[in-house]
Amino acid sequence: MATPVVRFRIDFAGQTSVGPGKISLLEAIRDSGSLSQGARDIGMSYRRAWLLVESLKQSFREPVTVASKGGKDGGGMQVTEFGAALIRNYRELEREFATLAERRFHPITRTVIRHSNSGAKVSLRAKLQ
Amino acid sequence: MATPVVRFRIDFAGQTSVGPGKISLLEAIRDSGSLSQGARDIGMSYRRAWLLVESLKQSFREPVTVASKGGKDGGGMQVTEFGAALIRNYRELEREFATLAERRFHPITRTVIRHSNSGAKVSLRAKLQ
DNA sequence: AGGCGTTATATCCGGTCGTATATATCATGG
DNA sequence: CCATGATATATACGACCGGATATAACGCCT
Numbered sequence: 001m002a003t004p005v006v007r008f009r010i011d012f013a014g015q016t017s018v019g020p021g022k023i024s025l026l027e028a029i030r031d032s033g034s035l036s037q038g039a040r041d042i043g044m045s046y047r048r049a050w051l052l053v054e055s056l057k058q059s060f061r062e063p064v065t066v067a068s069k070g071g072k073d074g075g076g077m078q079v080t081e082f083g084a085a086l087i088r089n090y091r092e093l094e095r096e097f098a099t100l101a102e103r104r105f106h107p108i109t110r111t112v113i114r115h116s117n118s119g120a121k122v123s124l125r126a127k128l129q
Numbered sequence: 130m131a132t133p134v135v136r137f138r139i140d141f142a143g144q145t146s147v148g149p150g151k152i153s154l155l156e157a158i159r160d161s162g163s164l165s166q167g168a169r170d171i172g173m174s175y176r177r178a179w180l181l182v183e184s185l186k187q188s189f190r191e192p193v194t195v196a197s198k199g200g201k202d203g204g205g206m207q208v209t210e211f212g213a214a215l216i217r218n219y220r221e222l223e224r225e226f227a228t229l230a231e232r233r234f235h236p237i238t239r240t241v242i243r244h245s246n247s248g249a250k251v252s253l254r255a256k257l258q
Numbered sequence: 259a260g261g262c263g264t265t266a267t268a269t270c271c272g273g274t275c276g277t278a279t280a281t282a283t284c285a286t287g288g
Numbered sequence: 289c290c291a292t293g294a295t296a297t298a299t300a301c302g303a304c305c306g307g308a309t310a311t312a313a314c315g316c317c318t
Contacts, residue, residue, distance in 0.1 A: 008137035010230060011242040036294065045277050060240045067295060070285025074293025086237070093233050094313070097226050101139060104222050108215070112141045112193045167265065174307050178274025179266070196265060199315025 002109050006094070006101045011033075016059035022052050023090045028081040029053075029065060053077075091100070131238050135223070135230045145188030151181050157184075158194060159208040159216070167206075174185045182206075 009019030021044075028038030038050035056064045062081035069075045079087070138148030157167030166181045168178035193212035198204045208216070219243075 002142075005140040006137060008135060008139060008226070010234060011134040011136065012234075012238060013243050015132075015244050016241055042185055046295095047278085047297090048276060051276095054296095058244075059242060060237075061242055062240045068285090069283070069295050071294080072286055074286090075284075075295055076293095077295080082240075089233050089237070091231055096229055097137070100225055100229075101222055104218050104290070105139060105141075108189075108218070109141060111189045111211075112145055114142050114189060115144050115187075163264070175265095176267095176308080178307060180306090183266095197315090198265050198313070200264085201316050203316085204265055205263095205315075206265080 002112070003102055004100050004109060008094070008097065010090075012059070015055070018056075018059075018086065018090060022056060023087055025049055025052055026056075026064065026079055026083055026087050027077055029077050030084065033076045033078060034073075035067070035077040043122075056083075131241070132231055133234055133238060135183070135224065136225070136226050139219075141188070146186075147188075147215065147219060151185060152216055154178055154181055155193065155208055155212055156217050158206050158214065160175070162205045162207060163202075164194075164206040185212075191193075 007020055009017050011017040024042055025038060025044065028041045029035055030038075032038045032041055035049055035053060036046050039046050053065055060082070062082040063080050064086060065079055066076050067075065067077045136149055138146050140146040140206050153171055154167060154173065157170045158164055159167075161167045161170055164182060165175050168175050182194055189211070191211040193207050193215060194208055196204065196206045216233055
């Protein structure tokens with residue numbers, strides 16, 4: 001317990017970056033086969049989800065997702081193999097990084113003041129972790 | 130070239146977290162011996178700087194800075210040994226993390242779309258790097 | 259005594275981010 | 289042939305963040 005949580009973002013270039021929001025969304029899309037459903041699953045507005053996916057589309061030459069309109073279930077969205085690799089790399093890096101951070105900051109953990117935090121609004125970031 | 134930049138934050142508990150903003154500010158305070166001067170040096174408003182230091186004060190039992198009012202030069206602020214250790218640990222972790230990230234995301238770098246980014250406003254985050 | 263530069267604090271305001279909402283379009287199934 | 293549920297897109301509103309500004313208190317130095 002009391003092990004610190006690391007959150008990180010990788011900035012490839014001016015506009016293109018990947019952080020916890022996009023990765024969580026990609027996972028939700030992968031698991032639900034739908035952008036709207038995935039967004040609902042993680043408590044994210046459709047607009048924001050669409051903007052993030054759009055940003056990813058503008059970021060890499062290789063597509064991260066493929067979408068289809070109409071049809072049996074109204075359409076859907078799938079994560080490409082490239083997108084899946086993005087998720088994998090991010091999550092694996094996260095694990096490696098977490099152990100590094102835990103080792104280095106473990107002594108400091110002792111001096112952290114723990115607040116009651118009663119009735120605090122839970123941010124989207126917190127929900128996604 | 131084209132090596133990705135990593136930005137990270139460590140969340141110890143609900144309110145207490147350490148990221149690039151606070152660390153850069155601490156370094157600026159350490160180097161200038163003053164909160165206001167340090168804030169000016171990194172292009173941060175005094176209000177924000179004060180709030181960040183205040184947040185650090187609420188985060189750890191051990192003080193990160195010590196301040197004095199009045200006197201020869203109007204007063205000043207020093208970074209404690211604990212604060213210096215915070216900086217050190219963060220920067221060293223950053224270096225380790227950067228090599229990890231670079232190794233893992235190097236192939237993906239090739240597919241990144243580079244935008245012209247002409248006339249874009251430079252954010253504080255970008256200035257701090 | 260008064261000036262100076264700092265910490266410390268309050269108030270106001272504008273921009274930005276995100277949510278909510280509305281609407282068009284699409285393709286399949288009943 | 290139309291209802292459905294999804295993508296895709298625009299607009300409007302609210303909240304929050306951060307900057308700008310003002311002011312008080314403080315202690316050394318001239």
